[in-house]
Amino acid sequence: MIATCLQRICHAFLLVGGIIWALNLFSVAGISLIEAEWLGPYLGVGIAAAFLGHPYGSKAGALEIVAALAAIASWVWLALNFEFWIVDIAGVTPSKYIPAVVAIVLLMEAVRKVCGLSITLLVWALIAYGLFGYLLEPPLQADRVSLEALAFYLYSDTNAIPGLVLAIIASIVIAFLLLGKLMEVSGATAAFTDLALAFMGHRRGGPAKVAILASAMFGSISSSPVANIMSTGIVTIPLMKRTGFQAHNAAAIEAVASTGGQISPPVMGATAFLMAEFLQIGYGQVVLAALLPAILYYLCLFLQVDAIAARQNLKGLDRSELPRLRPTLKTGWIFIIPLVVLIYLIFWGNTTPGFAALVSSALLLAFAVYTGRLRSREEWARLIFGSGESIVPLVLIAGAAGAVVGIMNISGLGQSLSFVLVRLGENWGLLGMLIVTGLLAIVLGMGMPSTAIYIILAAILAPTLAAMGVSVLAAHFFIFYFGVLSFLTPPVAVSSFVAAGLAETNMWKTGWAGMRFSFVAYLIPFVWVYDPALLMEGSWIATGIVVATTVAAIMIVTRAMSIETVHWRGRVVYIAQWLIAIAVCLSPILLGAESVWAAILAAGGISLWFFAQRERNARAATSAAD
Structure with a gap:
């Protein structure tokens, strides 16, 4: 009971605290906080929520509560001392490195519990490199760093864990996550599916085209391909099977359509905001660059679906089974208007993306309450605590990614890898380098969230591609696309396997079909590298x-x-x-x-x-x- 109560408090804090930080309410209230003084405790609460929500046994007990409180205490210690440490020249004392070690160990264990073993092993391997890399031969030899100095650097430096990535997640991304969760709780998934059915359901291969349209609409604001599949796929996959689509094709179509939400503006699984900050360009420029490739991705899937339906003479649904367009718009307008407002504020309203998302969320919340969609305590609990629960993995990924960036900086690994990769590119040429980069992105992405893949590879590979004459924006999009494709590429193919489970069909057949349906995403990144006009450059x-x-x-x-x-x-x-x-x-x-x-x-x-x-x-x- 105590653990459950603490977990709910943590989830509520992550949501409410994120909104307060995004709206800059501390400054409004006259409270002066350095960014790391907020990000440290915020990350500590995220780690605590991870231990309480993913216990070692059947339910959280004393061990999880102690770990949660220790995580919060270690990161609050950073906040209490950060301002003094900025000017302190006493060196790395036990009061600095002991809480640092505790904080990092608990962070990595929380990452293992929530985000999986792949990213955890990668970060631990890099930490080991930071400690022992000086024993290697050039060009991979690292600068020598003691355990105490490395731990304190990762813990306290704004180029490491409490740095840029965590700052973006803890403000901008949370605002969009709230909008997506509010859409989900208030019934946007059903509304988008009904809208797609009204437009496409009666056409040749209609249910598959409904899956494409509904998944594209919902996926553009959802940060998770799996959540998209579970939301829209439970409706579209049975409909596709009923109208004659083979089960593995139905699952693959839904998987490809839902995964496409990661590359579709405006949210793009949080990567658009990270890319804009890394490149120091406007968020709108990133969104515009992503627009044409996303349209081509869905065009390719749509044409293949239409070809299958024509070849197998698959009809659409009878109009009597479909929702009518006018009544659907009459009930679904509450979801359309906030999205229109969001796009207006981002491109023409001269506001930050986070503020635009919060305004759209407030508007949708008002509409939902007005139309009676959020009546029960369960719905409000899903919104508040569910949003906080969705924030946990993002915060942990940001912490892990900050550790990766920090190790790259303090050990010199970033420069060493760039040197090795540039030499590889000189020997193999740009095309060979692109193929290696794409394969690395897919392999590293297997079992790892796309945001984490992008952050890690942007630090390692993007500078190398840029050094070979590739447009910086094209290099970052190339890495991002191939990271997303790990969701569709066997042997892991998370999206395809989840969809196969819903369709009750063979996972491997679904995975290979998913690759076929998404083939354009494997090819067009090479096009924009050689011709950046595809990204509107x-x-x-x-x-x-x-x-x-x-x-x-x-x-x-x-x-x-x-x-x-x-x-x-x-x-x-x-x-x-x-x-x-x-x-x-x-x-x-x-x-x-x-x-x-x-x-x-x-x-x-x-x-x-x-x-x-x-x-x-x-x-x-x-x-x-x-």
Whole structure:
């Protein structure tokens, strides 16, 4: 009972404290706090919540309570002494490094409990490198650092744990997480699904197209692909199976659609805010850069779904089974207006993203209360304590990522890795370096949250790509995309396996199908590295041509992939279509960013697709008549 009460207090503190910090209410009240003086205790409460929520036994007891209180005390100690330590020259005394060791050990154990073993082992390995890396030979030899100095540095320096990453999570990201949780509790998932059903449910392969639209809408504000799958997939997967989609295809479509929320503006699983801070550019610039690749991702999935439905003659749902558009909009307007306000405030309202999210959350809360959606104590508890519970893993990831950044700085590992990778790039070329980077992002991302993947790889690999002449924004997006793809890439493929469980189908078949449906996400990052116009870094003409050529390539490839059985002569056609698609896609790079010939190739590729579609529809109509 005591442990449960403490856990709820921690969850409420994480939410309310995050809102207070995001609104800068301490300054308004005349309370002067250095950022680390707030971030330390905030992280301590997150660690405490992790121990209380993930006990060693069946329920939390004395051990978990002691660990929780020790975590809070060790980080509060930092806050009480931080201002003095800034000017203290007495060296690393026991009063500094003992609480530091306690704080770091408890942080890493909490990370293991909540975030998994992958990121925990990675951070411990880097800590070991920080202590013993001086024994290695150059170029990987580290600067020599004692245990006491390393622990105190990670614990107290604003370039380490209480630094930039934790500051972003504890303010901006929490504001958007609150908006997403409020959407979930007040029924946005059902509203978005009904809206998608009203638009798409009656069309060919309708339930699959509903899955794409609903998951894209909800995923754009949700920070978790798994949560997206569990929210929309429980409706869309049974509908897809009922209308004739094979179970593994239904699960893969939902997995790919839900994972796409991580790369779709405006939230992008919290990475957009981190990227904007790392690159020192406007949040709106990151969102605009993400827009076209996200549209191409969903276009590729949509065309493949339509091709499957056409080939297998899969009909949509009867209109009598579907919600009507006008009544759906009449009840769902409370979710649309806050999103419109959010976008307006971010792009034209001259406000910070965190403030815009809090204003949208307040507006949605008022609408929800007005329409009677938040009536019960259970719903309010889900909102307050559920939001706090969702904050815990983000805060822990931020702490672990801060430790990684700190070790990179104090040991010199960042510079050493950059040197090694640049030499690798000189020997293998840019393409070889990109392939290695993509594989590293996928492998490191298996079992690790996408935010953590991005933070770690942005510190290690992004500077190397930039040193090889890649646009800084393109380098960061390349790393981010391949980190997200770890959710769809076997053998881990978390999104595909969760969806397979809902569909009651084979996990491996679902994983490979998910890779096929998301193939464009494996390819177009290479396009924007060589032609940044795809990220809107270039003239409008260059952007228009690269989008047209990429769309044409996607159309041709999805047409080739729609061939169910490829015999010998059919295989020649199949391979030819892939080669044509690659040629069209690369044409802006080979012929020039504003080449007229590239535009002509794009028009020819799109025309070829429409011609093939017309021929297939004519054959289908003839078969139906017979």
